[in-house]
Amino acid sequence: MRETKYWTWHMAAGVVIFLLLGLHMLVMHLGGWTHLFAPFGGEAVSRDNSLFRDGKLFFTATYILLLGVALYHGLYGLRTILFELTLKPAAEKAVTFILLVGGLGLFGLGTWAAIVVHAAAAAARG
Amino acid sequence: MADSNKTVRDVKFHVTRYNPETDAAPYVKTYTVPVREGMTVLDGLHYIKENLDGSLAWRFSCRMGICGSCGMLLNGRPTLACNTQILHIAETQLTVGPLPNFDIIRDLVPDLMSMFEKHRSLKPYVVRADEAEVNDPAGEFYQTPEQLEAYLQFTYCIKCGCCMAACPTLATDARYLGPMPLSAAQRYNQDTRDDGRPQRNQVTGSAHGAFRCHYAGECSRACPKGVDPAKAIQHLKRRLVLDYLRLARRKKACQKLHGPGQGQPPGNIPAAPPKTVTPSA
Amino acid sequence: MAQINRHDNRLGLWGWLGGGRWGIERYAYILHRLTGLGVLFYFLMHIVVTSLRAFGVYLWIEGGVFHQPIFRVGEFLVYAAFAYHAFNGIRLVLVELGFAVGAPIEPVYPYKTSLDVQRPLLIVMMILAAIFLAVGGYEAIGLAR
Incomplete structure (x- = not known):
């Protein structure tokens, strides 16, 4: 039943990503056009626009949420594909371990960066 | 002509x-x-x-x-x-x-043995808690036509293995249970006479169980009997998820032993001959 | 009994891509895998690259390494992969939870399968993905500025 648990959350994560990454894509790809969360004009991903979003708690919080959820969804999906190659049990264990450690490491890195930049941007704005 | x-x-x-x-x-x-x-x-x-x-x-x-x-x-x-x-x-x-x-x-x-071994691992038969009733029935289990239709389609499987040959997951994953055993599991899970779903969930919900199906749909396209294994597997997955989230309606095995006649045999049927075999416990 | 030789006839990776007459859901399945792997590959790099902004390093803005046209094209491919993966993924969630495959029926030849039942959903999702992609494409080629 453990795999049922993982897969249930894999699907639930997919729905969360659909919403959050959909918003992310609209902001990043269409922000230069719509100026949605990109008040400084030019490209949505310019340094000023990035810092504007980083200073907002909503974005920092959703970045961290999206980071965790997407890492789970993506790495579990990769694990699924790898497990369908008839690996030896030891290799399956190794894959799980590597993806878990790698995923947690990237989650830690991304979360740290989001918080540091949020603090700096919020402080700069006063 | x-x-x-x-x-x-x-x-x-x-x-x-x-x-x-x-x-x-x-x-x-x-x-x-x-x-x-x-x-x-x-x-x-x-x-x-x-x-x-x-x-x-x-x-x-x-x-x-x-x-x-x-x-x-x-x-x-x-x-x-x-x-x-x-x-x-x-x-x-x-x-x-x-x-x-x-x-x-x-x-x-x-060599279809790999398929039959997976089939067997899913207990493809009515599993009941009241074993005495199974071995020495006191009456009939009553099932409505609607209850029958919930699994009838999946009973038409002839175990030819065409779905297993069409399945892309089985092409690489030798341990994947495959469309035929999984639809057989769903056939018994859906049977109102059956108690075995928790036992089957242990196998169908495992690492090489139902969640290795990604709905490429080839099994349903290949099936020569219209059993539609892909449909059975999706319903099986739904039930696995609901069971995990404890959202499934509590399904108890059919306890009603008698049909519309309330177990009273019509008068014109002669008595059965004495039993020649005693079922082992 | 003597040992009988067997020839392992598993199709291997070719079985993911071929092996049988393909149906549209088979293409959807393999494309879902490929776009998933593509988006994941981008995402893992994206985490590292964007985390560098904590050190004030913005590699993707004007003058940065990732501002070159080749990466812009690559980013649009990721956008396209996401559009497909997301909308097809919603279909898969609905299908795998048994919402879009129909109830068991009496099989009468010519057989109608759950594939036929969920096909309208597939078509609607692909249209939505195409609209999402078209809007992104409209912006990407600069028409919106």
Whole structure:
């Protein structure tokens, strides 16, 4: 039943990503056009626009949420594909371990960066 | 009416041959078969065996899509040789191979044991807590037509293995349970007489269980009996998820032992003869 | 009993891509895998690259390494992959939870399968993905500025 648990959350994560990454894509790809969360004009991903979003708690919080959820969804999906190659049990264990450690490491890195930049941007704005 | 004895055209059969005692790997041998109207691929193989090459091996029994012995790969598509007419699928060329995703025993004979072992692991029978009632029934389990229809479609499976041959997951994952065993599990899970779902969930919800199905849909397309294994697996997954989230309606096995007649036999039926076998406990 | 040789006839990776007459859901399945792997590959790099902004390093803005046209094209491919993966993924969630495959029926030849039942959903999702992609494409080629 453990795999049922993982897969249930894999699907639930997919729905969360659909919403959050959909918003992310609209902001990043269409922000230069719509100026949605990109008040400084030019490209949505310019340094000023990035810092504007980083200073907002909503974005920092959703970045961290999206980071965790997407890492789970993506790495579990990769694990699924790898497990369908008839690996030896030891290799399956190794894959799980590597993806878990790698995923947690990237989650830690991304979360740290989001918080540091949020603090700096919020402080700069006063 | 068409003359069924008249040859319509010659069709070249490209048949996979493999003799485990002499061949390192399968190879393809070509035979020319004069095809009459209404001739099935199975008839064509019989023609080859009787007239061209007596060493060709394949498995068949009923010749009418009931036994599930003659599943083969015809023009790249897994199906039954007995209910496929040559003229429906071939102009002049026809490739005939053994079902993929199984070991080849010889020529067109696949080893279906891997499928049957997975099937067995899913307890494909009515499992009940009240074993005494199963061994020594006091009456009948009453089931409504609607309750029957919830699983009837999945009972038509003839275990031919065509779905297993079509499944992309099984192409790489030897341990994946596969469409046929999983739809059999769903057939019993849906049966109101059955208590075995928690036991089956342990297997169907495992790492190589139902969640390795990604709905490529080939099993349902290949099934020669319209069993629609892909549908069974999606319903199975739904129930697994609901069971995990504890959202499933609590399903108790059917306790009602008598039908509309409340267990009273009609008067004109003679008494049953005495039992000759005592079921072991 | 003597050991009988067997020839392993598993199709291997070719079985993911071929092996049978393909149906549209088979293409959807393999494309879902490929786009998933593509987006994941981008995402893992994206985490590292964007985390560098904590050190004030912005590699993707004007003058940065990732501002070159080749990466812009690559980013649009990721956008396209996401559009497909997301909308097809919603279909898969609905299908795998048994919402879009229909109830068991009496199989009568010619057989109608759950594939036919969920096909309208597939078509609607692909249209939505195409609209999402078209809007992104409209912006990407600069028409919106």
